[in-house]
Amino acid sequence: MMPEPLIFEQSRPGRRSPGHAPAEADESRGLPEDALRSSAPLLPEVSELQVVRHFTRLSQKNFSIDTHFYPLGSCTMKYNPRACNRLAMLPGFLGAHPLEPVDNLQGLLECLWELQEMLKAVTGMKAVSLTPMAGAQGELAGVAMIRAWHLARGDGERREIIVPDAAHGTNPATATMCGCDVVEIRTGRDGDVDLEALRQAVGPRTAGIMLTNPSTLGVFERQITEIAAIVHEAGGLLYYDGANLNAILGRVLPAAMGFDVVHINLHKTFSTPHGGGGPGAGIVAVGEHLEPFLPVPVVAREEDGRFVLHGQAQRPNSIGQLSAFMGNTGILLRAYVYMRMLGAEGMRRVADHATLNANYLLARLAAGGFRPAWPGRRASHEFSLSLQDIAREAGVNAMDFAKALLDRGFHAPTTYFPLLVPECLLIEPTETETLETLDAFADALLAIRAEALQDPASVRNAPVTLPVSRLDDVRAARQLDLRWQPLAGEPE
Amino acid sequence: MSEIPEGLQYSRTHEWLREEADGSLSCGITDHAQSALGDLVFVELPAPGRKVTAGEAFATVESTKAASDVYAPVSGEVAAVNDALEADPGLVNSSPYGEGWLLRIKPAAPAAGLLDAAAYRAELDSAGD
Amino acid sequence: MPFVPHTPDDVSAMLATIGASSIDELFDEIPTGLLIDRLEGVPAGLGEQAITRLMHARASRLPARLCFLGAGAYEHHIPAAVWELATRGEFYSAYTPYQAEASQGTLQVTWEYQSMMASLTGLDVSNASLYDGATAFAEACLMAVRANRSGRPRRILVSRYLHPAWLDVARTIVAGQQIELCELPARDGRSDAAALAGIDAAGYCALAVQQPNFLGALEPVDELARWARHQGLLVIGACNPVALAILKPPGEWGDEGADIACGEGQPLGIPLSGGGPYFGYMTCRQSLVRQMPGRIVGRTLDRDGRPGFTLTLQAREQHIRRSRSTSNICTNQGLMVTAATIYLSLLGAEGLRRVALRCHANTRRLVDALTALPGVSLLADGFFHEVVFGLDQPVAPLLEKLAGRGIVGGLDVSAQFPEFGHALLVCATETRTPEDIALYARTLGELLAPSAESREHDA
Known part of the structure; x- marks a missing residue:
């Protein structure tokens, strides 16, 4: 594939894409001279066709769900239905200003209110706020609510957040952002939390515990009820990281497991697009005791059926606002459409088939010689393999496998996460893939394994079919090159 | 097998100390540590003059895959830092006991609880190195 | 409609490979007390045709109107x-x-x-x-x-x-x-x-x-x-x-x-x-x-x-x-x-400059038109594309009446910034035409008039 020149390198002085800006430049009457910029910003001067070709060609250098199987563990890269995008982009939604009279926004707010109701149903919680704009913001909201609850009870010393060693890195990072200390507890030999370690970790300083269930290790935490009892008895609360909700959607309610607060990544379970790294949506749902602290705004329905937004005035104990307006509204609409299309029965089938696909792949790969990280355990909607044996034997590591998969037309699974599984591949097929795709992927991984044993150098050399071969990360970090700068004599 | 020169003192957290002619102590990270971290891309050092306590995290070394704290092996005051690392953090990889030194400490008290080369080697061996 | 592709034969073959007799069996590590039989509170699924109709109906609740509201979110032309x-x-x-x-x-x-x-x-x-x-x-x-x-x-x-x-x-x-x-x-x-x-x-x-x-x-x-x-x-x-x-x-x-x-x-x-x-x-x-x-x-x-x-x-x-x-x-x-x-590639520096200048010119035009009305004053000069007007009467009722006539007239910032009295924040981007601005000024003038008269009457 030809390299695509930078848009700046395609620029020619004086070239324009007319029709997008006023035909002539107005005067700057009334703007003080010393407030004005003295030189133009370095933006490209290109035609519309150049722009269309450039970005089309760049798009073709991406793997995406629409073009490739994407078994990225803990990311739930399922099909993003076209209807969700098209219907969220109707002019009646796109054109709505967030601060216009609420009467103008009734259609939008009705969707959001019903979304809140459905999210209550799938979590078993009592109240929902849709505003967090990503999982990490949902976590921040959740931990801030836990802190607020303790403070409201005069229990300000509770500043410790317990996190399993396998947790996603955002969990400890969030706890720190909220002014809490992180207490890490280890995972037992079978992949479940070590209860003894937990008992020793809890105490009068415990604010809460952050857990994902099924865990990031790809197994269901079987002692969840005991964990909830230990933490609650110690005076702490339970935070559910909903990253893996796809595994139990419509089968287990997080509230029933004893959780007090939940965040859900709508861009995972409810299939809103990942967009090359966002936007996401990380809604939070809580039990009754935490409802007063929910971030605002929250959509409310008045007695006459009219929908309104409740802010700090109606919810004085709220932890506050997390976005300038009301979160990633357009993403919420996509999730709403998706949930309405699935319905209650469809949601259950999501969990069923996500779990079926993961267990099928695990069975095929284990039969072919791969070592499951947790032998004897069921896969949830994902599973982890440890490539430590083959790394020792052939000198081919998990990253080499990842790159070799790219050459065979599959996106790589998550690699080196969770860190406690050596040479880890975390594989999540999702429910939307066909049996043929799953088989082709298993065949590819088995073929790479065979190749690694015969000709390890060729696997270590992958990828060879993509626009670039492996990139020099060390050079990237040591010789920072973060923006285009015209060379002398180059057109600006 | 990583290099462990004789005549230096070592900490269990993989720092080394060398006594200089003026009585100050040079400090760096061991060959084993740099090899485990991989190519360093950034080194963050404390300002000269800062008082440090033994065991305190007082510097950070970063590779593309990890960010790791460096702990003060001895209490004292930071007398000098290796400015060359700003432009070339890879010196720590290529010469961990030489050009890749991190800083000099004017000790407030004699170092305690450190290992000699043989003991540090034994420590690494028992950890499966 | 869960977008799952498997046929019943696929499912049987996969279960056979796994060595399980049913999908339910794959959930056997979950304590039975936690499992539910059905999900309450979520309606039945809709086909694409039905959800399309529903969403069009909801989207159509946004009326056609002229928007002079900014306050951090701005309407611009998007190529x-x-x-x-x-x-x-x-x-x-x-x-x-x-x-x-x-x-x-x-x-x-x-x-x-x-x-x-x-x-x-x-x-x-x-x-x-x-x-x-x-x-x-x-x-x-x-x-x-x-x-x-x-x-x-x-x-x-x-x-x-x-x-x-x-x-x-x-x-x-x-x-x-x-x-x-x-x-x-x-x-x-x-x-x-x-x-x-x-x-x-x-x-x-x-x-x-x-x-x-x-x-x-x-x-x-x-x-x-x-x-x-x-x-x-x-x-x-x-x-x-x-x-x-x-x-x-x-x-x-x-x-x-x-x-x-x-x-x-x-x-x-x-x-x-x-x-x-x-x-x-x-x-x-x-x-x-x-x-x-x-x-x-x-x-x-x-x-x-x-x-x-x-x-x-x-x-x-x-x-x-x-x-x-x-x-x-x-x-x-x-x-x-x-x-x-x-967007920035299509506009370029010159295009973006023209957009910015047109925003400013339109807001200047809006200032000229609105300050010609009795009881409306510009609180501070030196603006880009948004300004605060001081009014001689409460803003909220006026905004409500403007909305009734198809104009989103701005944001009432009186409560937030009491130092300005009755204060209205208004924005005009490049998407507003001279006719839009004239219509806003005319309509506001009509709505302001009775109040000014009634005050004279009261006096």
């Missing part, structure tokens, strides 16, 4: 190519570019975006974006505190007329970290540079100002930046990116420029969309790059010496540093940034 390209499946359904070789498209777009934002703000480096303007501002505050090595207090001076919702968000986000946001003295709708001399700068580590500010007014950014830098404070400039096509970029404020710029990226090709998704931008001096939160794309070489792009400086981030990372953020607003990069 058709922007979203045609941005919603291509290869952008829309791609993940974060962790596998760089399979993500060169997203990575190059992001690097081009970083280049454009750095130049637009006059600073050295940009990250790959944050959630929105409010969170970018909050993160800028956290960054300024992190970068403060001289042991100054964790207090930041903030202009009174910085977007109030951004201040709320910043307070929510920094609440756990003992950071205090303190108000700068203000006068006539902008920060009061003359009052700086009375401030003990040693009590603060940074100063933040929005340009133009929430009320649309131009702040004395040169004086503020000069004073703050001289006093050893970091300077945060929060700017409307369209305004930067004509206004002095933060990197050139005062003598040495601001240290961090941030703001709401929505004006760059992102639809209003009920408040999101938008994106926040952030740029800074080279020396602060390791304190910057969020993803950053760098250019490097591959094994064969070809240039390519990859995420870099990842050791700052949560997946490596965990509890010691610069932020818990692990996303950017990738798709929005893709759209903004396409």
